[in-house]
Amino acid sequence: MNWLIELDTCASTSTWALEHLDHLTHGNVVYTRRQTAGRGREGRVWLAPPGVLTCSVVLDPGGADPRAIALAAGLACIHAVADLLPGLDDGLGIKWPNDVLLRHRKLAGILCEAADGRLVVGIGLNRMAELPESLAATSLHLHGLPPDDAELLAAIRSYLLEAVGLLAARGMAALLPQLRARDVLLGRSLAVETRNGNLDGIGGGIDEQGRLLLVVAHGGIAAVEAGHITAW
Helix, strand or coil: CCCEEEECCECCHHHHHHHCHHHCCCCCEEEECCECCEECHHHCEECCCCCEEEEEEEECCCCCCHHHHHHHHHHHHHHHHHHHCHHHHHHEEEECCCEEEECCEEEEEEEEEEECCEEEEEEEEECCCCCCCCCCECCCCECECCCCHHHHHHHHHHHHHHHHHHHHHHHHHHCHHHHHHHECCCCCEEEEEECCEEEEEEEEEECCCCCEEEECHHHCEEEECCCEEEEC
């Protein structure tokens, strides 16, 4: 697999990829079994205890919006897991803007970072045998013996590259049916923290720009470009 860069350990696969971007090409994947200082959205810490699959994929987005690619990466994780563990397919969903859930508990998180016209898509997917009690999450190992990392990496990469090609050619319309079918927030009561204040409402789906639609008081619709779901 000449697309794979495997590190014994590193602070963050995304940090490493950004620091070595001049030597990486579209579709390269940086992977480690031991990440010591992962990052989440808005500067949050991403915990990666032993057993978490941690990788970062380098992409030439071809004009695709990073917000759309974060959602596409979620779909790539879902399709990869469903292919390798088909019994989990019905329980997999997207929690806008960047989480993958399995039976309503967090299975994977995604962080997209842009640099020099390219994107680095960081993915952390839980596959460990035991979960720290502090994590409100789940793991593939709790639902059967997970596939090995090499199988997961190859499948996630393949689906993500396919999705980026579709986004570049056709925009969000290419992925909307899949996203809407996997949207776990649809119809749920939500509290969303945004830069302009907090919003409460009912999840109304994902629109053509990858925004979260929120049905607010008196039947109005708010389109949220960026925010943090604090209750759902």
